[in-house]
Amino acid sequence: MSLLLVKEIPKILSCKYALFYLCFIVLFQMSSAFAFEKSQVVELSSLGAFELKFSTVKKANLMVGQNLIGEVSYKPGENYAVVLPFDVQKVIYHAENGRYVNQGETIASVEGFDVHHYIDAFESAKKILEISASHFETNKQYFDNKTLKTAQWLEITKNYYDAKLNLEHFEHQMSFVRISKDNKISLISPKKGILKTPNFQHIKSKGDLVFDVINLKSIKVKITTPLLYNGGISHFVVSPTCQLKLTSIENIADKYHQILWASPTSEHCNLTLGQSVKVTPILSFDGYEIPKAAIFEFNEQNYIAIKLENNVSLVAINIIAANNNAYYATSKENIVNKQVLISSVSILQGKLLKLGAE
Structure with missing residues (x-):
């Protein structure tokens, strides 16, 4: 056997082992995905004697953004x-x-x-x-x-x-x-x-x-907001008795931010010229408000478990924002007013992980 042929044999074997390993990974992922597809509906009895509590998924047309700082001022020239x-x-x-x-x-x-x-x-x-x-x-x-x-x-x-x-x-x-x-x-x-x-x-x-x-009437609140809020702001909240309505948007950005002007909707704001105020943006939103305890992750995707008589159905969601107790999320399915599992969620997650490993 020639020396050249001897040198080529390890390379051929190496390629064969690589192809075999790649096929093994693909088959493993396919089996994991197939196992998860079969578990889209899980029987409640399979979760054992653990306490099961449910909460109602609420429709959310508005969501609370991160607090911003506004300055009580007036537009140049007014x-x-x-x-x-x-x-x-x-x-x-x-x-x-x-x-x-x-x-x-x-x-x-x-x-x-x-x-x-x-x-x-x-x-x-x-x-x-x-x-x-x-x-x-x-x-x-x-x-x-x-x-x-x-x-x-x-x-x-x-x-x-x-x-x-x-x-x-x-x-x-x-x-x-x-x-x-x-x-x-x-x-x-x-x-x-x-x-x-x-x-x-x-x-x-x-x-x-x-x-x-x-x-x-010229006194307004000047607010610097992230560009990602552009077009999505419904109004601002300063206090329980003071709200601000959006009056104008400056369409010149400063890198990742732009300036908005908002004015009080009532006489209860008691704003002082030159004052800095903390404002909470309320954003227009088409999605759901879901308790934080209801959401779990599997295969790099967030899910919730919706009750169907004696079973729960797994529904994929996309988290957009959060408040103290809930997430604002969207879903391809209509889940408004559905009952979502909020206790023993980790038990369900563990069961899914076990199914995916089988």
């Missing part, structure tokens, strides 16, 4: 901002930050060199418009009679409308500026809502923010 109409040296607040204020209520008073200049400018704007309006009406007759050059009329018209716009600008500021008889200036709330004063200290220059007013 605040009504009041800014300084001129430079000041001092701002004195007369209303507490976060308090509900009414329209026209005094929020702050201001002091500084430009206070009197602002008052003089306001009075001058009124007089200039009065003069410009009179000049406009007088010369309009000459223009209509074609005794006034077009260039002159355009200049008169421009001056009139510039004066008018300038006074309208002052009058707009009067919606949040109040001038007293002794020429002191206060800033008032142009709207009703929650007062929010800025955190920074240097509020002295024209255009600086003095305060915001946020309408109560």
Whole structure:
């Protein structure tokens, strides 16, 4: 026999042993699966004298998600901002930050060199418009009679409308500026809502923010949620007396999360602007609520045992989520209101394992 043939014999034997081992594994798994198929229905008497208790499988349209943290806030741009109409040296607040204020209520008073200049400018704007309006009406007759050059009329018209716009600008500021008889200036709330004063200290220059007013309807809870909750949230629970309804979803994700906005459904929430609150998402769900004690694992699949007179039928389930006492699960079979085994489940599991090993 040649040396080459001798070397090939161990390789052939090795391949034969591998094929034999593979066939043995396949036959073992087939016998295990066949044994389990025969045990889809198990007699209760085969479980011996152990106590057997059953519970009702409930239909679940909602399920409780993991707690999240929300922030009581408002959407950008929904605040009504009041800014300084001129430079000041001092701002004195007369209303507490976060308090509900009414329209026209005094929020702050201001002091500084430009206070009197602002008052003089306001009075001058009124007089200039009065003069410009009179000049406009007088010369309009000459223009209509074609005794006034077009260039002159355009200049008169421009001056009139510039004066008018300038006074309208002052009058707009009067919606949040109040001038007293002794020429002191206060800033008032142009709207009703929650007062929010800025955190920074240097509020002295024209255009600086003095305060915001946020309408109560604009106050919502900003919640960062996992993307897997997308489209599945029914509402949120803050407390037994406070629920939040979903109002909007920001469709820009931050990696695995996105921002939702929710608003209270009643006046019992007592939310405070800037507050952090724990919220429980309630998710829409089409499945079942099954006691934890009823579920067991076999062949890497979760099962429950449904009572059928003197037998139990094994039903495969898929666990989706859990609460303290039950699992939220789905099944290909309709098991609503069925009686499920919740005691001696480990005995049943052991019997199935024994059958699978035979």
